[in-house]
Amino acid sequence: MNTPTISLEALDRFRVAASQYNRLTKSRASRLLLLKDEIAALRKRGISYRAISELLIQNGISASDTCVTNFCHRVLEEPPMRKSSSKRRASHHSNRDASLPASPIAPAKTTPLPTAKPVAVPTVAPSLITRGPRIAKVEQLPPGEKI
Numbered sequence: 240m241n242t243p244t245i246s247l248e249a250l251d252r253f254r255v256a257a258s259q260y261n262r263l264t265k266s267r268a269s270r271l272l273l274l275k276d277e278i279a280a281l282r283k284r285g286i287s288y289r290a291i292s293e294l295l296i297q298n299g300i301s302a303s304d305t306c307v308t309n310f311c312h313r314v315l316e317e318p319p320m321r322k323s324s325s326k327r328r329a330s331h332h333s334n335r336d337a338s339l340p341a342s343p344i345a346p347a348k349t350t351p352l353p354t355a356k357p358v359a360v361p362t363v364a365p366s367l368i369t370r371g372p373r374i375a376k377v378e379q380l381p382p383g384e385k386i
Contacts, residue, residue, distance in 0.1 A: 271295075271302060271310045278307070279315050 271278060274295075281291050288311065292304040302310075311317045 270300060271307070272314065274300075275314060278311065282311060282315065282317065 278291060281294075287304075288308040289304040292302055292307045295302045295307070312319060
């Protein structure tokens with residue numbers, strides 16, 4: 240059968256160390272709990288997460304704008320400002336009425352077609368056709384002729 244690649248002694252040492260492990264650092268959000276009311280007041284005044292983060296850093300409290308954002312969403316229970324792109328697409332499609340066409344039908348423009356001289360299109364043998372990019376063949380009008 241399979242033999243363990245980690246020795247039993249190493250497993251036992253890890254299990255003992257894991258049971259005795261104390262978290263040495265606190266999360267950044269716990270530092271912000273002391274400032275919960277002040278951060279809430281700043282957010283009510285419309286101050287951005289980045290500006291709050293910079294204000295905290297200027298006063299000796301290290302907290303990134305992402306940390307402040309997460310703190311406001313979790314602790315202050317602020318809803319996220321935007322939906323994720325997949326949720327936006329899903330809600331857009333679910334709100335659309337199924338009986339309506341996908342795009343509005345515009346009335347057809349009736350413009351008279353200019354009378355053009357028939358242009359001889361050179362025929363190409365099937366063996367010369369390549370599978371490269373399709374490039375439009377533009378033919379220049381003789382001088383003085385307008386469309």
